[in-house]
Amino acid sequence: MAKMWAGRFSKEVDETVNAFNSSISFDGRMYRHDIQGSIAHATMLGKCGIISEEDSAQIIAGLKEILADIESGKLELDMTAEDIHMFIEAELTKRYGDVGKRLHTSRSRNDQVAVDIRLYLRDEIKEIRELAASLVKTLCGIAENNLDTIMPGYTHLQRAQPVTLAHHMMAYGQMLLRDLSRLADTAERMNVNPLGSCALAGTTYPIDRGMTSELLGFDAPMVNSLDGVSDRDFCVELACALSLLMTHLSRFSEEIIMWCSWEFKFIELDDAYATGSSIMPQKKNPDITELIRGKTGRVTGDLVTLLSMLKGLPLAYNKDMQEDKEAIFDAVDNVKLCLKTFIPMIETMRINKENMRNAAARGFINATDCADYLVKKGMPFRDAYKITGQLVALCIQKNETLETLAIEEYKKFTDLFDTDVFDAISLETCVNQRKSEGGPAPESVKIQIQKTMKALSGEMA
Ligand code: ARG
Numbered sequence: 001m002a003k004m005w006a007g008r009f010s011k012e013v014d015e016t017v018n019a020f021n022s023s024i025s026f027d028g029r030m031y032r033h034d035i036q037g038s039i040a041h042a043t044m045l046g047k048c049g050i051i052s053e054e055d056s057a058q059i060i061a062g063l064k065e066i067l068a069d070i071e072s073g074k075l076e077l078d079m080t081a082e083d084i085h086m087f088i089e090a091e092l093t094k095r096y097g098d099v100g101k102r103l104h105t106s107r108s109r110n111d112q113v114a115v116d117i118r119l120y121l122r123d124e125i126k127e128i129r130e131l132a133a134s135l136v137k138t139l140c141g142i143a144e145n146n147l148d149t150i151m152p153g154y155t156h157l158q159r160a161q162p163v164t165l166a167h168h169m170m171a172y173g174q175m176l177l178r179d180l181s182r183l184a185d186t187a188e189r190m191n192v193n194p195l196g197s198c199a200l201a202g203t204t205y206p207i208d209r210g211m212t213s214e215l216l217g218f219d220a221p222m223v224n225s226l227d228g229v230s231d232r233d234f235c236v237e238l239a240c241a242l243s244l245l246m247t248h249l250s251r252f253s254e255e256i257i258m259w260c261s262w263e264f265k266f267i268e269l270d271d272a273y274a275t276g277s278s279i280m281p282q283k284k285n286p287d288i289t290e291l292i293r294g295k296t297g298r299v300t301g302d303l304v305t306l307l308s309m310l311k312g313l314p315l316a317y318n319k320d321m322q323e324d325k326e327a328i329f330d331a332v333d334n335v336k337l338c339l340k341t342f343i344p345m346i347e348t349m350r351i352n353k354e355n356m357r358n359a360a361a362r363g364f365i366n367a368t369d370c371a372d373y374l375v376k377k378g379m380p381f382r383d384a385y386k387i388t389g390q391l392v393a394l395c396i397q398k399n400e401t402l403e404t405l406a407i408e409e410y411k412k413f414t415d416l417f418d419t420d421v422f423d424a425i426s427l428e429t430c431v432n433q434r435k436s437e438g439g440p441a442p443e444s445v446k447i448q449i450q451k452t453m454k455a456l457s458g459e460m461a
Pocket of ligand 1: 023027082083109110113317319321322323
């Protein structure tokens with residue numbers, strides 16, 4: 001394809017350079033948003049008398065036609081074009097001659113591309129937020145069904161105190177709610193209009209930036225034209241929000257990987273969401289979660305790509321910035337893929353309540369409650385803590401647990417012990433009595449679910 005800027009040059013650009021320079025292979029996906037931006041621009045040019053109303057109408061009709069042709073497959077993107085912006089403008093000119101050539105009046109690809117990415121990412125954020133919201137709902141559903149499913153809570157991956165699966169799920173619910181709010185925040189700050197910044201220094205034409213802002217659903221025109229074309233903070237912010245969302249999915253995935261192992265066997269993935277081995281017939285592998293864990297590194301890499309790309313750039317536009325798209329698109333694509341597989345995977349996993357409970361019943365997970373029992377009978381906590389430690393050591397020596405150790409053995413440490421200790425250290429008591437705000441008791445988790453659902457409807461309103 002002949003270059004738009006051929007006039008200034010005496011030679012055609014080298015083919016390798018052309019391919020190297022071209023971004024249409026990855027910015028082609030913004031064709032709809034590019035046309036949307038161009039329609040707003042052409043509308044404004046016509047209304048402000050910068051081009052005639054007839055030319056404006058013709059350009060708009062032509063752009064709509066091109067859009068329909070791309071969507072129907074009638075018009076294929078030309079991979080030798082420099083980018084999607086050049087391709088669409090050239091196509092318009094091919095179809096409408098001089099009229100098409102008027103579209104780029106008072107505009108540059110620098111403000112054009114900045115508009116396109118914002119419009120494109122605005123749609124993507126909406127989709128990602130809907131997926132994340134559906135994950136929060138799934139978590140609330142699992143929680144509702146597992147208010148009494150006792151499992152060990154861990155610190156240092158050592159059994160620590162009993163919790164419930166519901167309590168555990170609602171922890172992830174909170175993380176995802178924060179992700180949702182971070183994404184909304186990013187979308188809000190992103191929603192300003194760079195169009196009219198032109199190449200970098202605005203224009204001498206009497207443009208109306210408020211009008212294009214309104215037409216495109218932006219909150220306001222960007223205040224400074226140099227910033228308008230050189231700002232990619234929104235890509236960084238989004239990549240950061242997505243990296244954190246992925247980090248949450250990755251931590252969750254790591255737990256699922258452990259829970260699937262024979263050492264835990266807390267859950268069983270549905271066959272549709274697991275994979276086998278080419279050699280070991282017994283294997284059922286949690287590949288999805290491992291891929292999510294792996295892709296988290298990749299999305300974090302996208303964030304680092306963007307930050308490193310920007311850090312040395314003088315104002316205003318520099319071609320380095322063309323590298324923004326592959327990074328942010330990769331992050332967006334992968335987050336969507338991960339959410340779309342993760343949600344049905346956890347919806348269909350089978351929960352092995354018995355194994356969870358058995359794991360909680362060993363490992364002296366109720367030792368704190370045993371100490372608290374003595375405290376409630378008047379002993380200072382530190383003394384109670386020491387005695388319980390000695391009891392645990394005795395149990396280990398005798399191959400017993402606190403539940404099975406004879407009351408006579410207890411009484412050797414202090415008279416405060418009585419048979420009601422067994423009730424106090426039962427797993428049910430340990431969980432049900434932890435009804436402090438935010439704790440694992442079913443009544444407390446029910447409130448957490450309610451709060452989460454309320455926050456969710458606030459987020460998605
Ligand atoms: N393809 C370019 C990009 O993605 C569009 C902007 C080109 N501007 C320029 N002055 N060469 O950044």
